[in-house]
Amino acid sequence: MTFVKPAFRHPDxxxxxxxxxxxxxxxxxxTLCAGCGHDSVSAxxxxxxxxxxxxxHKVAKLSGIGCSSKTPAYFLSGSHSFNSVxxxxxxxxxxxxxxxxxxxxxxxxxxxxxxxxxxxxxAHVVRRNLNMTYIxxxxxxxxxxxxxxxxxxxxxxxxxxxxxxxxxxxxxARLAIEIGATFVGRSFSGDKQQLIPLIKAAISHRGFxxxxxxxxxxxxxxxxxxxKSYEYMRGANTDMPVDFVPMRQEITATYDSGxxxxxxxxxxxxxRLYKQDNDYDxxxxxxxxxxxxxxxxxxxxxxxxxxxxxxxxELHDVLDTARRPLNSMNEQQLCPGPRFLDSINAGLR
Amino acid sequence: MQAKQSxxxxxxxxxxxxxxxxxxxxxxxxxxxxxxxxxxxxxNIFPSNIQGMxxxxxxxxxxxxxxxxxxxIDIMVCVNPQSIKRDVAEVESGGYFVYDxxxxxxxxxxxxxxxxxxxxxxxxxxxxxxDARQRLLFKNxxxxxxxxxxxxxxxxxxxxxxxxxxxxxxxxxxxxIYALELGYQYAVTHFDCPIGIHLERGHKLAKHIxxxxxxxxxxxxxAALGAVYAGATVAAWYPITPSTSVVDAFDKYCRRLRxxxxxxxxxxxxxxxxxxxxxxxxxxxxxxxxxxxxTATSGPGVSLMSxxxxxxxxxxxxxxxxxxxxxxxxxxxxxxxxQSDVLMAAYASHGDTKHVLLFPATPAECFSxxxxxxxxxxxxxTPIIIMSDLDLGMNxxxxxxxxxxxxxxxxxxxxxxxxxxxxMEERFGRYKDVDGDGIPYRTYPGVHPDKxxxxxxxxxxxxxxxYTEDGDEYVRNMDRLLRKFETxxxxxxxxxxxxxxxxxxxxxxxxxxxxxxxxxxxxxLEKEGIDLDTMRIRSFPFNHEVEQFIKEHDRxxxxxxxxxxxxxxxxxxxxxxxxxxxxxxxxxYNGLPVTARKIxxxxxxxxxxxxxxxxxxxxxxxxxxx
Numbered sequence: 001m002t003f004v005k006p007a008f009r010h011p012d013x014x015x016x017x018x019x020x021x022x023x024x025x026x027x028x029x030x031t032l033c034a035g036c037g038h039d040s041v042s043a044x045x046x047x048x049x050x051x052x053x054x055x056x057h058k059v060a061k062l063s064g065i066g067c068s069s070k071t072p073a074y075f076l077s078g079s080h081s082f083n084s085v086x087x088x089x090x091x092x093x094x095x096x097x098x099x100x101x102x103x104x105x106x107x108x109x110x111x112x113x114x115x116x117x118x119x120x121x122x123a124h125v126v127r128r129n130l131n132m133t134y135i136x137x138x139x140x141x142x143x144x145x146x147x148x149x150x151x152x153x154x155x156x157x158x159x160x161x162x163x164x165x166x167x168x169x170x171x172x173a174r175l176a177i178e179i180g181a182t183f184v185g186r187s188f189s190g191d192k193q194q195l196i197p198l199i200k201a202a203i204s205h206r207g208f209x210x211x212x213x214x215x216x217x218x219x220x221x222x223x224x225x226x227x228k229s230y231e232y233m234r235g236a237n238t239d240m241p242v243d244f245v246p247m248r249q250e251i252t253a254t255y256d257s258g259x260x261x262x263x264x265x266x267x268x269x270x271x272r273l274y275k276q277d278n279d280y281d282x283x284x285x286x287x288x289x290x291x292x293x294x295x296x297x298x299x300x301x302x303x304x305x306x307x308x309x310x311x312x313x314e315l316h317d318v319l320d321t322a323r324r325p326l327n328s329m330n331e332q333q334l335c336p337g338p339r340f341l342d343s344i345n346a347g348l349r
Numbered sequence: 350m351q352a353k354q355s356x357x358x359x360x361x362x363x364x365x366x367x368x369x370x371x372x373x374x375x376x377x378x379x380x381x382x383x384x385x386x387x388x389x390x391x392x393n394i395f396p397s398n399i400q401g402m403x404x405x406x407x408x409x410x411x412x413x414x415x416x417x418x419x420x421x422i423d424i425m426v427c428v429n430p431q432s433i434k435r436d437v438a439e440v441e442s443g444g445y446f447v448y449d450x451x452x453x454x455x456x457x458x459x460x461x462x463x464x465x466x467x468x469x470x471x472x473x474x475x476x477x478x479x480d481a482r483q484r485l486l487f488k489n490x491x492x493x494x495x496x497x498x499x500x501x502x503x504x505x506x507x508x509x510x511x512x513x514x515x516x517x518x519x520x521x522x523x524x525x526i527y528a529l530e531l532g533y534q535y536a537v538t539h540f541d542c543p544i545g546i547h548l549e550r551g552h553k554l555a556k557h558i559x560x561x562x563x564x565x566x567x568x569x570x571x572a573a574l575g576a577v578y579a580g581a582t583v584a585a586w587y588p589i590t591p592s593t594s595v596v597d598a599f600d601k602y603c604r605r606l607r608x609x610x611x612x613x614x615x616x617x618x619x620x621x622x623x624x625x626x627x628x629x630x631x632x633x634x635x636x637x638x639x640x641x642x643x644t645a646t647s648g649p650g651v652s653l654m655s656x657x658x659x660x661x662x663x664x665x666x667x668x669x670x671x672x673x674x675x676x677x678x679x680x681x682x683x684x685x686x687x688q689s690d691v692l693m694a695a696y697a698s699h700g701d702t703k704h705v706l707l708f709p710a711t712p713a714e715c716f717s718x719x720x721x722x723x724x725x726x727x728x729x730x731t732p733i734i735i736m737s738d739l740d741l742g743m744n745x746x747x748x749x750x751x752x753x754x755x756x757x758x759x760x761x762x763x764x765x766x767x768x769x770x771x772x773m774e775e776r777f778g779r780y781k782d783v784d785g786d787g788i789p790y791r792t793y794p795g796v797h798p799d800k801x802x803x804x805x806x807x808x809x810x811x812x813x814x815x816y817t818e819d820g821d822e823y824v825r826n827m828d829r830l831l832r833k834f835e836t837x838x839x840x841x842x843x844x845x846x847x848x849x850x851x852x853x854x855x856x857x858x859x860x861x862x863x864x865x866x867x868x869x870x871x872x873x874l875e876k877e878g879i880d881l882d883t884m885r886i887r888s889f890p891f892n893h894e895v896e897q898f899i900k901e902h903d904r905x906x907x908x909x910x911x912x913x914x915x916x917x918x919x920x921x922x923x924x925x926x927x928x929x930x931x932x933x934x935x936x937x938y939n940g941l942p943v944t945a946r947k948i949x950x951x952x953x954x955x956x957x958x959x960x961x962x963x964x965x966x967x968x969x970x971x972x973x974x975x
Contacts, residue, residue, distance in 0.1 A: 080792075094630070120623055
């Protein structure tokens with residue numbers, strides 16, 4: 001394994017509308033295990049940001065603790081990043097977002113970080129509909145502490161030692177739909193075709209967007225009986241292909257139009273879904289919950305955009321905060337000055 | 350029988366049932382005395398309960414301007430039969446006992462050294478009002494009316510206060526004044542008014558109050574105003590007594606002062622978080638992103654915030670935390686005061702951490718120190734913890750008026766702008782000690798398209814914020830943090846030192862709400878020939894003056910409201926003077942604000958007997974209930 005990232009890039013590498021190449025969206029060399037699903041997710045984030053013509057410095061990356069939470073170092077090195085404490089990324093993201101609503105917030109977490117130690121903060125950031133993209137790199141185990149079961153591990157699924165998990169799993173996507181998330185997608189780190197447009201749609205969504213991405217742990221949870229392995233996912237994944245058309249781009253049909261469904265998002269971009277037999281209304285919570293549980297009963301995992309509420313009030317709308325970022329205000333806007341204090345003093349005499 | 354005689358100098362206590370509206374009547378009583386130009390300090394002694402439990406309100410009236418608790422009760426106003434036994438017992442010999450005489454008093458409650466004033470409050474209410482709620486509420490107003498006759502409170506002042514209180518609800522003014530008159534009339538008809546202990550306007554100028562340009566305000570409201578003035582835009586919090594009113598007041602002032610005149614939108618954001626961990630996480634996130642943000646909590650909240658405090662310390666994110674201390678450990682006595690978070694706050698979190706602490710002693714300092722805390726947090730890029738307590742935060746204190754300099758500019762600390770980054774020749778290193786003061790430069794997210802981005806983390810990193818497990822890099826960074834803490838010594842508020850008139854080798858050290866009763870105790874002792882220099886500590890880390898004070902004295906009484914002498918331990922730990930034998934702990938930790946008499950007693954005991962025996966004598970009240 002090499003420890004130096006090659007600096008060479010093809011001179012004819014394509015540029016996006018900002019004149020930046022994909023390289024401008026990369027980060028440091030990953031220190032994760034070779035073949036880790038998380039690296040594919042990082043690559044998909046790089047592609048999504050490059051294709052969306054996002055200025056890297058307008059992104060803030062946030063994470064908790066764990067293998068997944070290390071990954072913000074491996075993409076968008078031109079962005080500020082905050083690797084916080086275990087399970088507490090949502091609160092740091094909330095504060096950061098309140099301070100400056102003009103940045104794009106991408107949170108990276110894992111199944112331990114979100115479904116166990118951070119379940120409380122996760123639930124509340126969903127409830128508040130914070131405008132951010134929240135990606136869970138879900139591998140059903142604790143990688144950094146060497147393979148313990150996590151709360152998303154399916155019942156009956158054995159770990160590497162052969163112990164069968166007897167506890168019931170937390171399905172983060174279903175939980176998020178239940179408690180008010182306005183964008184919930186599920187994907188597989190090995191399915192770039194689906195993951196990149198989903199990330200693009202999540203970033204374009206105004207409000208809280210969860211992407212629960214099954215991302216196999218090659219070291220501790222990639223054996224044939226694991227429900228979070230590459231092999232299992234390739235067999236059980238019932239994917240609902242997704243395409244994302246940014247605002248201003250012409251929508252051209254690639255599939256038979258009868259099988260597609262186009263969802264126009266808040267900013268004018270369009271998510272195009274290629275429906276198969278899973279014909280349900282993704283703008284209806286109940287319908288989304290029923291569809292996911294229907295596939296789960298059959299031992300399958302439904303991936304794609306599971307639920308979307310296109311127009312919702314994100315946290316700043318609810319709080320009715322100023323359009324201008326709070327961190328850009330100075331004494332003039334914020335300090336009432338000594339004269340008001342005189343009136344306060346007078347009222348206390 | 351001996352009846353106490355005094356003018357403008359007494360302690361009166363009200364025994365009420367909580368949730369019956371007594372608080373606003375009691376507060377009107379205290380404010381009336383304040384408006385007569387007589388120094389007053391009221392204190393709520395309340396249960397952790399919403400309705401039906403005994404609650405007390407103790408008012409110290411002191412012409413000399415002593416604002417701490419004195420100790421002892423001269424007048425008891427008893428409107429709660431539940432606590433009457435202990436309330437009678439608590440009155441000092443020669444004192445007065447005002448009670449509801451609708452039912453005859455149990456003969457066992459009659460002491461021959463106390464003067465009884467029976468007023469049939471319940472009867473009067475039954476006669477005057479038909480509505481049950483009115484009967485309950487006006488009883489409070491009636492006893493205030495009776496006291497105005499007994500104690501010689503200016504009735505017009507009371508009338509003005511009623512008018513102020515019901516501004517906007519004018520139809521309530523007349524019935525309230527009528528209720529005051531009912532009490533007043535009953536008292537003047539049945540008793541010789543005023544009684545031996547009473548008030549006189551303009552008696553003489555208060556010794557400790559230079560002019561009477563004072564305000565009456567609680568510390569939590571003052572701290573909240575400080576946050577408004579300091580430009581805090583984000584507040585995240587979780588409800589906990591006794592800190593809740595900080596964010597309540599911040600909200601109230603923001604609704605008035607922070608609405609954009611053009612758009613009607615809010616130039617602030619307040620989030621009631623799911624717990625204290627999240628509250629501090631939000632504060633850290635907002636500060637990291639360049640907004641001024643704070644939280645307010647109490648001991649249990651600080652415990653939960655410890656992990657994040659360590660992150661803010663190590664990742665160097667400005668953070669302002671107001672700790673309104675209460676009696677611990679665990680849930681402890683949630684509605685009682687203490688100064689028992691000192692050590693936890695100083696060292697909160699695992700690993701080698703130290704935090705900057707500020708110790709306000711008055712509402713004016715709650716205001717000014719909160720303003721200062723935001724500057725310090727950004728200047729030092731570290732958490733600043735304001736150590737208030739329940740007594741200061743939730744009680745109304747006479748205080749000099751709040752002041753704010755019209756030319757005051759926020760010190761946002763070492764923050765590089767896009768232009769700064771463009772003009773820089775060297776590579777930006779987030780954790781590089783460029784100026785030698787241990788404080789590095791930071792950038793806000795989104796500042797520049799190509800420069801200034803860095804990775805904030807709680808893991809070890811090099812000067813350029815890159816992850817490292819290199820021991821030398823780690824040590825360099827930890828040592829720089831220590832250097833930064835040294836820099837803090839020159840920035841934090843200096844202690845207030847007062848030399849005794851007589852030369853002495855004895856000193857007393859105290860902080861926060863212990864200051865008022867301590868200053869009074871020092872004067873009591875001075876009259877007995879025990880002279881003490883005093884030092885009121887206002888911040889941690891301790892600077893040179895603190896060390897000097899310890900060096901210059903042979904014996905120093907460290908007066909504080911906790912069991913373990915936490916400030917004393919911090920002084921031993923964090924100063925270079927060997928002082929273990931010198932520092933004598935003077936401690937009170939029963940949850941009620943320490944009294945001047947108790948402090949004086951403990952120091953006197955030490956000085957005369959060479960040791961300190963806490964006064965564990967049981968009060969008469971405890972004997973009766975036992």
